[in-house]
Amino acid sequence: MAEIAPRDGARPGVLLSWSGGKDxxxxxxxxxxxxxxxxxxxxTTxxxxxxxxxxxxxxxEVLRAQAEAxxxxxxxxxIPKECDNTAYQAVFAAALERARARWPGLERIAFGDLFLADIRAWREALCARLxxxxxxxxxxxxxxxxxxAMIAAGLRTHLCCVDTRQLDAGFAGHAFDASLLDALPAGVDPCGENGEFHSCVEAGPMFSRALALRRGExxxxxxxxxxxxxxxPG
Incomplete structure (x- = not known):
């Protein structure tokens, strides 16, 4: 796998919201x-x-391994187990303060949202307020x-969470590959953007090495x- 290009520090910085998934x-x-x-x-939260x-x-531990790669x-x-919107916003605000303390002048954060306009508007308003x-x-x-395109580029990921009200539980753990896309029922977004599924990435061009994750129950x-x-791994 190709090595990640070194960062030169000359460009404006951006923090990335990280879930450990493909998006x-x-x-x-x-x-x-x-x-x-x-x-x-x-x-990450x-x-x-x-x-x-x-x-x-x-x-x-997987998130940390991904970040290292x-x-x-x-x-x-x-965030607390029972986290309402107020609690989440407080935690998020504190995290951004820590980020800015570490990287003075940092003022941008990126998200992997695909097409949910209401979620985008909510994030934009929250970030602007902060x-x-x-x-x-x-x-x-x-x-x-x-x-x-993700699959063709070498992104390797598996479904780690499936909403069984939208997709059969048998898809949990399945590799995110062409066979999965072909098997998804009509109405299920190919990227799971409506919450049908979430994924856990183990390899791809954004990593310097594959993680060789072990599948559990x-x-x-x-x-x-x-x-x-x-x-x-380990």
Whole structure:
């Protein structure tokens, strides 16, 4: 796998919201293709007491391994188990303050959202209120085309969370590949942008090396979400 180009520090910095999944990983790839910005670090939210990325369920050890493979520092923001909007915003604001203390003058943060306009507007308003500019490098892309472009470029990821109200639990743990895309029922977004599924990335052009994650068990939580565990190597 190709080595990640060194960062020269001469361009304006941007923080990247990191979930450990394909969309945030591909956003990193797209940002690194630009000559007007430099990704300085990754920001992830971890659920208190679980040590996992919120919603996706990716273990913090895996997130750290991903960040190391990407050659970037990972800022971890811990949210409570029962996190309402007010609590989330407070944690997010504190995390951005820590980021700016580490990188003075930093004022941009990127997200991997694809087409949900209401989510984008909410993020933009929140960031603006905190003195930050939100960027959405993938927004508006055709998700069917985007999904196959990710796969063709060597992105390797598996479904780590499936919403069983939208997609059969049997898809949990499945590789995000052409066979998966062909098997998705009509109405399910190829990138899971409507929350049908989330993923955990183990390799791709944004990483200096593959992670060789180990697959664990699949469990149903809250009577709705099928989570497949992925463990860091070692």
């Amino acid at each position: 945030s990983a591909w956003t990193l790839q797209q940002l690194r293709r630009r000559d007007d910005l430099e990704v300085t670090g990754l920001l 971890i659920t208190e007491g679980y040590g996992r990325a919120s919603m996706q369920g990716v273990r913090v 990407a050659g970037l520092p990972l800022l971890e923001a811990e 003195g930050w500019t939100a960027l959405f490098p993938l927004f508006g892309a055709d998700t069917a085309t985007l999904a196959r 699949t469990v149903l939580r809250d009577g709705r979400f099928a989570y497949t565990d992925f463990l860091a």
